[in-house]
Amino acid sequence: MANTETITEDMKKLGKDAGDAVQEAQVDAMDKSGELSKKCMAFLDSAIAAAKEVPSATAARTKEMAASTDDYVRQNPWRAVTISAGIGLLLGVLVSRR
Numbered sequence: 001m002a003n004t005e006t007i008t009e010d011m012k013k014l015g016k017d018a019g020d021a022v023q024e025a026q027v028d029a030m031d032k033s034g035e036l037s038k039k040c041m042a043f044l045d046s047a048i049a050a051a052k053e054v055p056s057a058t059a060a061r062t063k064e065m066a067a068s069t070d071d072y073v074r075q076n077p078w079r080a081v082t083i084s085a086g087i088g089l090l091l092g093v094l095v096s097r098r
Helices: 002-075 077-096
Strands: none
Touching: 002 077
16 A cells, blocks of 8 residues: 555655656747747848838949949930930830830
8 A cells, every 4th residue: 555655645745746857848839939929020121221221222233323324325415415315216126026
């Protein structure tokens, strides 16, 4: 009988230890998911901030290209007219074939 009682006590202790281990694992999992959630939110905030900068960067680049094109046309007016006429002729030929 003493053996049976010892086994019963050991089984109860084992069950309690297993329950404690499960609770500890749940707490660890919640902590890890909280950390992961914070990292995801930080990444998302970073991506949103970068996306907000795209229009202004694009506008700045477009202004640079427009200024560069304007300078080129002012320095080489006949070349610009010739290039424009050539492109217009090419587009006219392509459109007329359709």
